[in-house]
Amino acid sequence: MTALLATDGLSKRFGGLLAVDGVCFEVPAGQIRAVIGPNGAGKTTLMGLISGRLTPSAGHILFNGRDVTRQRAWDRARSGIVYTFQVTSVFPELSCYENVALAAQRQLTRGMFGQLILDEKRLGGRVREALRQVGLVDVETQVASALPYGHQRLLEVAMSLALEPRLLILDEPTQGLANAEIDTLCAHVREIAARITVVIIEHNMPVVLDLADWITVMERGAVLAEGPPAQIAGDPDVQRAYLGT
């Protein structure tokens, strides 16, 4: 089986710092892949390169067999690589509905002027479907800034889903959530992963071991180890670098 996503010798240099150093990272379709590693290991930078927020200093990115290294961020989002931010970044002054509509209308229209007229019924259906998947239908008219933090994170996920991703990158989705909210989020992620390939950056090890099919461990910009959860949890190198035991 060919990988949905593959990077080849991917590097990113910030001045004197090599944040990502020749990473070869492959994710087969249908997997939940966790990326773990200590702070500053280059996880978010790697995802930035994959989503197009950052341009690589060297290397290639293949998505679905196509080289997307030079593709701009907005085109990548359209072709199915969707990134949700580490820091919550919903549009605070817009309602939940409007937030998700922004994502959904992109997939319903062609070009800029296609957006002057849009089938609002069809859009509404898409928006509600995305909100339903994260359990936020009841609050669609609320302004995003009025939502509790946990719901704002779910709203982010709903926005990403409305983009109809093929690869969904979740950057520390459980950060700052209470235990009950983490359980809800994990349940949603598992549901989503039935249809969509998921890459999740996460520090919370119980969540990682529970969700991931396969784990990539990063350290100092490079891949330290890869394998199924059981193997990674028992790897002495990983324990030294990350688990601290």
Next chain:
Amino acid sequence: MSAGRLRRILVLHLAIVGALFAVQFFLPDYHHTNVARILVLATFAIGYNLLFGYTGLMSLGHAMFFAAGMYACGLCIYYFNVGAPGGFALGVVAGGTLAAVFGLVALRTSGVSFLIVTMMFGQACYLTLLYFNEITLGDQGFTLSSNLDALHRAGAGLAYSDPDVKYNAAWLVFTGAFLVSALIAASPIGRVLIAVRGNEERTRLLGYNTFAYKWLALCLSGAIAGAAGAAYAVLFSYVGASFASILYSIYPLLWTLLGGAGTTLGPLLGTGIMFYLIDITSGWTNAYLFVVGGSLLALVLWFPQGVMGAVRARWARWLP
């Protein structure tokens, strides 16, 4: 957005346009001309608001688009006797084209840098008008009334000095800009512009080429400002470089802030209030700018979102 909300928006905007048309039959002469002038200046503010209010790009050089429209229209009427409609069309094209070219350079910057770049280009345009004084007659200015009257007598144009013609032409220009801005604001494009204002990077990762949207907003904004400048030249007959000065870049900012940035009704309201504030207070005292400044301070302190911004936040969240 629900169909109900869209219908409400449509009805409200058409009602306002209708009311502005009807009011000409009741206004005394003095206010009749004033309102015509307000409508043209509000058109300028509507253009400014598309860029500043909705897209979040603050410009201090918008006088250049107003002046581009004014001079393209004015010079062609003055030298080549093109009629007012042709001059007006040229004005719109000039404002839009200048914005399109300028945008390719200026939109590489953002925030304060964008503000400074717009201001510098605005000043450069102003000085250019003065530098080519022999052609532009920039420092003294010139009037179009003799050209337009001659055209009218030859049966090739309306009598733009006639108050009724003036009012209705101003109303027509305003209505066009007003409805375009409402259409944009209520459409999915408006939602994207607001998103760019809120968080550009997030918008990019939602699949939008944000540069293209900012450029579109700037082009429209420039074209509408150009339309206002051209209409001003025809209807109030005077063309001069003072309209390209920094003062005319600050005015639309003040009008928009006063009325409510990022609201469709704000520019009209802000322009009207400011116009009459100056008109009335200058009748009382020479120090009328104190009153104007004081009311602006009060606005910033108590209604930072402007009049319509406050109305929307309190009573009518559905307003675009």
